[in-house]
Amino acid sequence: MKMIHFPTTRLSEMVARAGGVSRSDAVEGAMAQMESMRGESDNVIEAAISAVEAVALAASARGKFTKAQMLDILRHGDQIVTLAGTFGYAPLDIASRSLCDVTDGLLGAGLDDPAPILVHVQAIRMMAPRATPLKTEEIEKILAELKKVSAHFNFGPLSQTAGACEFEEVAPVTS
Amino acid sequence: MAQPRLNLKNVTSLLVDRDNFTRGLIAQMLRGFGMEPPLLAGSGAEAKAFLESSLPDILFLEGALPDMTAAELIGWIRRQSKKNLRFVPIIVLSGYTQMRLISAARDGGANIVLKKPISPQTLFDRILWVARTTRPFLETSNYVGPDRRFHDVLPPDGQYKREFDAPLAQEA
DSSP: OOEEEOOOOHHHHHHTSSOOEEHHHHHHHHHHHHHTTHHHHHHHHHHHHHHHHHHHHHHHHHTSOOHHHHHHHHHHHHHHHHHHHHTTOHHHHHHHHHHHHHHHHHHHHTOOOSHHHHHHHHHHHHTSTTSOOOOHHHHHHHHHHHHHHHHHHTOOOGGGGSOSSSOOOOOOOOO | OOOOEEOOTTOOEEEEOSOHHHHHHHHHHHHHTTOOOOEEESSHHHHHHHHHHOOOSEEEEESBOSSSBHHHHHHHHHTOSOHHHHTOOEEEEEOGGGGGGHHHHHHHTOSEEEESSOOHHHHHHHHHHHHHOOOOEEEOSSOEEEOOOOSSSOOTTSOOSSGGGSOHHHHO
């Protein structure tokens, strides 16, 4: 049996009330709140990169990654992507997405070669918010090399796995 | 031209995300919009416990929770007997490595799925789109949630994603 409702939610009633703020004021308020968390975010990114490094070091000593280690890298990598994108660390955002793409690709293909992941881990360390800033050409060179790694294995971006549905490409917060 | 003013004061929410810092970040955005500080949960079980005793105006869920997927939690919510809970607007926030779960979240009955990182502009616009857009709510044997087709209402980004969603008038 199919039933169709046209519900009125409390949310829709509440936004229709008089008063409130303009969109630009609301967004400005949110940006200010978020910006106050930048320092803390940098700490979280550092911790996530250190966690990825620890997993990579252990795998490197063993000569291969286990599935659990790769899933760990994906979990920390996801957090780095989110925060790097949110706070406008573009090179780190690209490198950490690439780390996730390669790790997910290796996992899917049943490969455990540590080299493609290790090179990404070194790259994201160099692009960390508190690392010594790199020159633009150095960043471009590193990102180009990471791209070659993905191309070598023919791994596409994880974003292509989503399928067609409603979700958003968004602009980062810039300070 | 003056922008319309929007009132999110006293709007309550439940934010479910496994990561403490991400919860704090999104909570700050919502407070910046003038909403009440959200209730925070780190797992599906915690979220269920909250929803047994309180009814937020909107839910924000991470795509993959430690104990279940967002789709599973939404399925539970959409089949509750309390109508206000069943119809509650739900926004799913998907991490980069959780994208395979996006279709599942949509088909589980989410109102909309957003990809992290999320900017305040996008989050604000999508909350308002969810609040102001009347979408039929379907209950069938295998799906409970807002109509996934966009025949009469444009998706929030104004772009039809599937050819058969576009109204016939546009095809002419």
